[in-house]
Structures are given as C-alpha cells and as structure tokens.
Amino acid sequence: MVQLKHTWWIFQILLLFVSIFFFLFGLDLLISSYQLPDPFSFIMTFFAASFVLLISAALAITFLIKMIRVYRRIRNHS
Template sequence: MSKGLWWLRQCAMVAAALFFLLFGVYVLIAAYHLNDPFSFVMTFFASNLMILISLALLAGFVFQMFKVFKKPEEEDRPGGPVV
C-alpha cells in the first residue's frame, strides 16, 4: 500500500473516530433530557460506551500515525545500539 493511501486511510479513520466521539457526547447530553429513568440509564450507558470505544480507537490511530511519522528519523542514525 502506498504511503499516501495509508495516510489518507488513517486520516479517514481519525475523522470517523472523532465523529463518533462527538456523536456520543451529543447522545450523552440528550440523555439528560429524557424523563423515563429506564431510557435515561440505557442511553447514558450507550453513550458512554460510544465515547470509550471512540477514544480508544482515536488513541490507537494517532499512536500509529506518530509511530510512522517518527520512523524516518530513526533510520538516519548509524548502525549499532543507541545508548
């Protein structure tokens, strides 16, 4: 896979994670406007699960991007162990 396509895919995944993160926050805010306690609890926990999964995926995608971004600097070093 070419580098440009990989970066485009990673940026799309970050954008999707951010979308679901913001959607989870919106659902969390909307949960507080519900009158039924059962609906509130179900919506509250569903929104927290969306937020948790989105943050975990976002952190993973950003970590991969930083890892690949920093990789060329390490290749320029001369051979041998770095102390």
Template sequence: MKYYWWPLQTGLVLLSLFFLIFGVDLLMGAYSLKDPFSFIMTFFAACLIILISLTLFAGFIIRMVGVYKQLKNNTIKETKR
C-alpha cells in the same frame, strides 16, 4: 498501498472524532429523557460510544506518530551515509 496509508489513517481519526462528538451529543440528550430506564440505557450507550471512539482515536494517533518517527529515523540514517 503505502500512498493511501496516511489518508486512510487521517480518515479513521476523523471518523473516530465524529463518533466522539456523536457520543457526547447522545449523552447530553440522555439527560432530557423522562423515563428512568431510557435514561440509563442511553447514558450507558453514550458512554460506551465515547469510550470506544477515544480508544480508537488514541490508537490511530499513536500508530501515526510511531510511523512518522520511524520514517524520520530512516531518513536521517540515509542522509548520514
């Protein structure tokens, strides 16, 4: 399982970036709608997609940095012995 952790996290980061781009594209598309109700619903849906994808992106990056620092500290401690 430990060998699949980094590719899995990288895949999740890329997936969150895909949804971020999708949300921005949806937000830009909302401005071309003529119906006010459709505009409001699409606008808020796009904002929610962007918010969730940014939150997940930040969470995955923070987790990856934390694990990298922990692995680096363990390697330094082992070489000092």
C-alpha cells in the same frame, strides 16, 4: 511504493476523523440523555453513550499513536 505510503496516511487520517465524529456523536447523545423523562430510557441511553465514547476515544488514540510511531520511524530513517 510512494502511492501506497500516501494511501496509508490518508486511510489513517480518515479513520481518525471517523472516530472523532463518533466521539462527538457519543458526547451529544450523553448530553441529550439528561433530557429524557423516563428513568429507564435515561439509563439505557447514558450507558450506550458512554460505550460509544469509550470505544471511539480508544480508537482515536490508537490511530494517533500509530501515526506518530510511523512518522518517527520515517523521520529517523531519512
């Protein structure tokens, strides 16, 4: 049972790091979209980067809140 608990924490931390990676990737994509000379390419890249930022930030916040709730529940039961 202890191994299952450690696996859950490792999995949640891994998912948090993946979502932070995609957040940084979306931020880099957003910054690089301002370098594009074509207005159509700028608009498409800008909205794609914004979408990546939105989803990755929402997922990172979700994983973080889930870990905080489980930690508080474990701390109160101990």
